[in-house]
Amino acid sequence: MLLGKRRGNHLEVLFATEPMITDRRRPFFFEREVNGHATAAMEAWATSGGTVDYLGEWHTHPQRVPVPSSFDRTEWRKLLSGRAKHSPLVALIVGTTCLHVELLCEEAQIDLKPVGRD
Numbered sequence: 001m002l003l004g005k006r007r008g009n010h011l012e013v014l015f016a017t018e019p020m021i022t023d024r025r026r027p028f029f030f031e032r033e034v035n036g037h038a039t040a041a042m043e044a045w046a047t048s049g050g051t052v053d054y055l056g057e058w059h060t061h062p063q064r065v066p067v068p069s070s071f072d073r074t075e076w077r078k079l080l081s082g083r084a085k086h087s088p089l090v091a092l093i094v095g096t097t098c099l100h101v102e103l104l105c106e107e108a109q110i111d112l113k114p115v116g117r118d
């Protein structure tokens with residue numbers, strides 16, 4: 001998961017939890033087990049005095065230019081359900097040469113400019 005600060009319209013990603021032994025990982029599939037990551041998020045929240053919040057999710061794809069799968073999009077839509085309005089999230093996929101980044105909000109999933117060597 002991605003943790004960081006919300007500054008007005010800006011999301012500042014400060015930390016990313018690493019995959020844990022309880023997560024399920026395949027070349028085109030990743031399912032994060034909630035417990036260890038939730039503990040990391042709560043610790044970051046507590047040690048930051050409540051300024052570091054959950055900002056979204058990241059995972060890797062074995063692709064030069066990562067393309068979100070239909071599973072990714074389904075999971076990202078689930079992330080938004082039940083969240084407070086105007087509380088966007090970041091979805092990040094790390095490919096082998098660049099990143100795919102989207103801003104997830106109630107109205108749309110917005111592709112941000114790819115970052116990388118391509």
Ligand SMILES: [Zn+2]
Pocket residue numbers: 028029059060061068069072093
């Ligand atoms: Zn994916």
